[in-house]
Amino acid sequence: MRRPLVRALSRPLILAAVAMVIPLASAAPAASDGVVLGGYPVDVSQSPWTVALSSRDRFGGMRSGQFCGGVAVGPTTVLTAAHCMGEEALGGPPERVSDLKVVAGRTDLYSDVGQEVSVRSVWVNPRYDRSSNAGDFAVLTLAEPLPAEAAIRMAGAGDGAYQPGGEALVYGWGDTTGFGAYAHTLRAAPVHVLADSLCERAYPGSSEGAYLAQSMVCAGEARGGRDACQGDSGGPLVAQGRLIGLVSWGSGCGRPGSPGVYTRVSDALRTLGWDVAARGAHRAPGGP
Template identity: 70%
Template sequence: MRRPFVRALARPLVLAAAAAAIPLASAAPVAADSVVVGGFPVDVSDSPWTVALASRDRFGGTRAGQFCVGVAVSRSTVLTAAHCLSKEVLGEAPEQVRDLSVITGRTDLLSGRGQEIRVRGSWVNPAYDGVTNAGDFAVLSLAQPLPASAVIAMARAGDPAYLPGTPALVYGWGDVTGAGDYPRSLRAARVHVLPDAMCRQAYPGSGEGRYMPASMICAGEREGGRDACQGDSGGPLVAQGRLIGLVSWGTGCGRAGNPGVYTRVSEILRTMGWRAAVRGHRTDR
């Protein structure tokens, strides 16, 4: 089995051609017009809580500096993946990235629509384990508030949205084929919540990361073909109108037998005491 990858850009995307140079595990073939991997284009008004994480200083202006995705869970708070704020991705600590921002209300990253809002503070889960990929979440606080309509509710433990078989949508601006093809416009893919046993079998913990059902959720299609991919990290997995997961990791993109793995939102709520995490554990910029 190939090594999995976390689903953030792992080096600066200075030129469009640079995307093709990012090393990826191979993916199952998908149609040329596939998006997110096996998905379709959407307008950001369909998912106004989906924001792009950006730094032109680090990733260039080709795609407005987009390198990961985030989810607005309050008017001034965005969730994303912990690995998105790692030195491996950013090259330095997030508080040292001068122009770290979120792009909101913008479908096409190079359009003039929406806003670019400075990240005022960041907090990365100190329990994040880069070996198992457990605890892969971080909190960003914004310098100015988002509209109330741009916020999504988080699904708590016991919510039926977590049940296997539940249809879900994953959103992002990431690789559309698994071969370094990065679009400018927002995409979504229809997936299903999958049984924990399927991800346990795919990721038993022998060097590929370990699936831990208490803190992770498994989603995709049994036959593969629809999935998040590199550049979608931190993006929302939404079911029944509620946020149930954050794009985290997986082997390849859209491969049969290797579903996408997401950080389970109910576990974020349980372990952190949500409001305490937002108010008391951030590094102001």
């Protein structure tokens, strides 16, 4: 998934700066039916909180400059992956990316439907650990508000949405094959929340990262085939109508035995000191 080149490759799951991804040096992924990986097309009205991060100067204009995903959790607040805001993705600190925007309400990245809103400020979790991929989240504050109904509710600690075996959906515009075939319309892939013990066995600790249950949640299918992939980083994992994860990392895309790993939203809430009930009132630490 995705070592920052967005999904973190091992994988962070990002697009490379030349509008291509870093190639996956791996065996072929499980077959997909042409979406997120093993998913299907959806209209953004079904998930209005799913947004694209854009910089046309760095990633080109063909797909609205999309390089990562994000999630609206308030009218001017978007969560994404910390590695999406790293120098490896952006070529420098985010404050130097003058055209960094959030694209909302746009199903097809080839269109001009919806809003393109400038990012006023970026707060990256200072505890983000690139070696383990723990704490992989950042908060974007927008210059203009999105519609209030676009924000999704977040799942706090103890929420039943994290229960292993539960059904979830991951959304994005990323690679649909594992080999650089990027979608231009929004996709969703159905996955299952997996037990921490399974993910600890899959990722016990290596150069790719380590699964840490306190700050991560993983999802996928035992036989592979449905997963997030490059270009999906920072996008939402949703269960029972609530945000439980942000696309973060993993090994390859859709491989059996290598599920997708997501930033656990309850851990981000704890770090930020946000009240899960205070929907729409969230601010980055030190933000306006």
